[in-house]
Amino acid sequence: MSVLEIKNLQKTFGTLTVLKDISxxxxxxxxxSIIGPSGSGKSTLLxxxxxxxxxxxxxxxxxxxxxxxxxxxxxxxxxxxxxxRKVKSMFGLVFQNFNLFPxxxxxxxxxxxxxxxxxxxxEEVVAEAMKLLxxxxxxxxxxxxxxxxxxxxxxxxxxxxxxxxxxDILFFDEPTSALDPELTSEILKVIRELAMEHMTMVIVTHxxxxxxxxxxxxxxxxxxxxxxxxxxxxxILHPKQQxxxxxxxxxxxxx
Amino acid sequence: xxxLPPLAKGLVTSINIFLxxxxxxCPLGMVIAFGRMNRHLVINGPIRLFISVMRGTxxxxxxxxxxxxxYYIFRVSLAGYPPFLAVIIAFSINYAVYFAxxxxxxxxSIPVGQYEAATVxxxxxxxxxxxxxxxxxxxxxxxxMTNETITLVKDTSLAQVIAVAEMFTIAKRLANAQSSVLAxxxxxLFYYIFNFIVAMVMxxxxxxxxxxx
Numbered sequence: 448m449s450v451l452e453i454k455n456l457q458k459t460f461g462t463l464t465v466l467k468d469i470s471x472x473x474x475x476x477x478x479x480s481i482i483g484p485s486g487s488g489k490s491t492l493l494x495x496x497x498x499x500x501x502x503x504x505x506x507x508x509x510x511x512x513x514x515x516x517x518x519x520x521x522x523x524x525x526x527x528x529x530x531x532r533k534v535k536s537m538f539g540l541v542f543q544n545f546n547l548f549p550x551x552x553x554x555x556x557x558x559x560x561x562x563x564x565x566x567x568x569x570e571e572v573v574a575e576a577m578k579l580l581x582x583x584x585x586x587x588x589x590x591x592x593x594x595x596x597x598x599x600x601x602x603x604x605x606x607x608x609x610x611x612x613x614x615d616i617l618f619f620d621e622p623t624s625a626l627d628p629e630l631t632s633e634i635l636k637v638i639r640e641l642a643m644e645h646m647t648m649v650i651v652t653h654x655x656x657x658x659x660x661x662x663x664x665x666x667x668x669x670x671x672x673x674x675x676x677x678x679x680x681x682x683i684l685h686p687k688q689q690x691x692x693x694x695x696x697x698x699x700x701x702x
Numbered sequence: 703x704x705x706l707p708p709l710a711k712g713l714v715t716s717i718n719i720f721l722x723x724x725x726x727x728c729p730l731g732m733v734i735a736f737g738r739m740n741r742h743l744v745i746n747g748p749i750r751l752f753i754s755v756m757r758g759t760x761x762x763x764x765x766x767x768x769x770x771x772x773y774y775i776f777r778v779s780l781a782g783y784p785p786f787l788a789v790i791i792a793f794s795i796n797y798a799v800y801f802a803x804x805x806x807x808x809x810x811s812i813p814v815g816q817y818e819a820a821t822v823x824x825x826x827x828x829x830x831x832x833x834x835x836x837x838x839x840x841x842x843x844x845x846x847m848t849n850e851t852i853t854l855v856k857d858t859s860l861a862q863v864i865a866v867a868e869m870f871t872i873a874k875r876l877a878n879a880q881s882s883v884l885a886x887x888x889x890x891l892f893y894y895i896f897n898f899i900v901a902m903v904m905x906x907x908x909x910x911x912x913x914x915x
Contacts, residue, residue, distance in 0.1 A: 497822055535824040546819035550837045550914050560823035594915040
């Protein structure tokens with residue numbers, strides 16, 4: 448069974464339809480990159496999948512949990528709130544701006560939600576968090592505060608925070624856009640390592656070359672629709688649609 | 703020297719006004735702030751008007767309205783309505799309005815990403831507010847709150863207009879009786895020491911929250 452299934456998703460802000468009939472599935476162990484121009488709706492799609500935005504129509508399913516679907520009258524119905532909280536432990540989201548909690552230490556940033564929300568035993572969570580910090584090369588920073596870390600380090604902490612509940616799938620919303628070029632590579636390295644461990648990931652990114660190398664599949668979005676999708680090399684090196692060609696040639700020309 | 707005992711007694715009254723007002727105005731301000739930030743006009747409309755009136759008229763006038771209003775406006779005579787109670791009511795409401803605007807500024811200055819991160823991690827709305835947002839708000843609003851608190855210490859002297867025997871009322875009485883401004887000068891010194899302590903405590907609080915940025 449696929450980890451994530453989005454079916455005929457529609458999202459409107461006021462009179463502006465941002466996502467028009469998007470369908471997409473992500474299989475276990477798959478790495479999918481979503482690329483496209485600004486305003487194409489790729490971030491909104493991620494926000495809908497991570498329940499930060501409510502979809503207007505369509506279906507959203509994580510593994511065997513149908514999170515939202517249209518009822519007979521065509522109205523989109525979500526699971527009740529207490530069940531949605533459980534769903535939230537099935538995925539993790541890494542933000543562009545990290546969004547660490549500044550008043551919590553690095554360790555507390557990672558362990559607080561599992562302990563207070565998922566009610567997991569503290570010792571187990573702390574041990575796991577330390578393992579994750581070790582993996583991110585940040586074991587010495589457990590007691591530091593976010594402001595004491597570089598952008599790249601903060602982003603690695605936020606990846607650890609997203610991984611602590613052993614999610615089935617990890618979302619990245621432009622994870623390197625707020626970083627200096629030299630710090631970008633350390634994040635890309637972490638993502639590449641996760642890919643080698645067969646972590647299921649959906650990455651919204653502007654790093655086309657990285658998307659090609661790390662992902663199994665690339666989805667190109669423009670104006671709220673999926674224009675083209677397929678194996679990474681195929682979409683990026685040999686795009687079939689004119690809209691995709693235009694976008695990619697513009698990006699390559701800028702280099 | 704014989705002026706010190708009455709002045710000290712007045713000071714105790716001033717401190718009582720100060721503490722009771724803080725105790726009532728701090729939570730009441732939170733209620734007003736949330737009313738002001740409510741997205742429904744039927745709620746935020748009246749609150750806005752209320753804030754505008756309370757900030758736009760003198761506290762001394764509000765004090766008179768709260769004390770004499772029941773009788774002169776509604777013709778209700780409240781037997782034994784103590785002026786001290788009127789002071790606490792008027793001060794609490796007035797300061798709550800100022801606090802509310804400080805809270806609102808603090809709450810709205812927290813980046814939306816903090817709410818989003820909390821939501822994604824599964825925190826409930828209450829957990830998000832009390833665990834993630836409020837601690838950061840408190841750190842940000844401490845300097846303007848210090849300002850207001852210091853102003854409150856000095857404003858306690860307004861209670862004289864409805865004859866509450868706080869320090870300023872007594873100092874004025876003593877000055878008149880002795881034909882000397884000495885009592886007023888001593889009262890002034892007391893106000894300064896009072897505020898010096900308030901500022902020191904608030905600075906200590908700020909220091910306590912210095913461990914993060």
